[in-house]
Amino acid sequence: MEAVGIIVEYNPFHNGHLHHAQQARKESGADIVIAAMSGQFLQRGEPAFADKWARTEMALDAGIDLVIELPYVYATAQAADFAKGGIALLDAIGCSSFCFGSEQGAIEPFLNSHQLLTEHAMAYQQLIHEAVQTGISYPKALNNAYLSLVGNGTDFADLTQPNNILGFHYLEAAQKLGSSITPLTIQRIGANYHDPIQAGLPIASATGIRDAFFKGDSVEELSAYMPKTSIASLKKAEKEYGSFGSWEQFYPLLRFTVLREGPERLKLYAEVTEGIENLIYQSAKTADSFEAFISLIKSKRFTRTRIQRMLTHIYTGFTWQLLRSFEAPAYIRLLGMSEAGRSYLNLQKKNIKLPVVSRAAELNDPMGKLDIHATAMYLQGMGSTELKKEFTTPPIYRG
Known part of the structure; x- marks a missing residue:
């Protein structure tokens, strides 16, 4: 069986993601699609809109065959390291190709740019x-x-475009890894990365969907932009938690953490540099909302995304020392599978380069323990009382 890999967040899974998965299968000629998906915290330094199990359900119900977790250390990293983790996992699980959506829409310009640099x-x-x-x-x-x-x-x-930037780093990561995995890209269609929802367009950005919800739209009112199965999963998640993940939701706990730690300890956390810990601390003293807080900190030098990644690491307790201790993924965490995905794992198990882990109890190395901890911190921020959900949730199966 041939597999094509995609690196995703599904925050949440929408019609554009469905198009990407379908085109990846078509363009690669692969039998199955494997998604390496971020866990509870994301690359732009944010808590996930819905937890990783809800997003795994969305993916499987839309035709993805295997969902594996991109560990926290890569899922929350800047683009080059995000790509490094994702490509390493897709290579380890045996994908013959990987496919990303891009504004460019053709692979040759990426190959030319990589050669030039x-x-x-x-x-x-x-x-x-x-x-x-x-x-x-x-x-x-x-x-x-x-x-x-x-x-x-x-x-x-054109490396001014967000998906093009990630795509370039995917190619770069595959080259550095010495992988034979074949790069493919498809044209991103519909809304751009940060665009608000536009009436009449069936494909909206995940950013636009989240913003619409937080401005008062119900899950049902966003059904034009997502598969029905995504709507069902989001409604179930909303019933479980009473809300969706955002920094505004997490801000009281983040603010407490910043004030408790103080500047001297804040600078120990990953990506906190150049004395910005002092500004973070002082801003937390006065800002009573997350938007007010980050508006006091961001600047031309410190972008919102860069600051949010710092804040994610402060919130989860992820230090510079921990960051520097990791070199490569140590396992493949299985979040969900279809029948075809299960067949693939059975057929390829001798060729898979890393241990496939299906339960949190098997995650005994530091990277796995960090993922377990990140989930507990996410659930705490969501107000959940089920902080051991990581240990009680098996891989999701769709037969």
């Missing part, structure tokens, strides 16, 4: 260093350096 690696790093010294954000410095090398060339990927 590989051939001019030293010059690229020097340009980045010089740009950062001017006080601009690191993502902006990367883009400026890249544009300097590309010049007027038209056969390269």
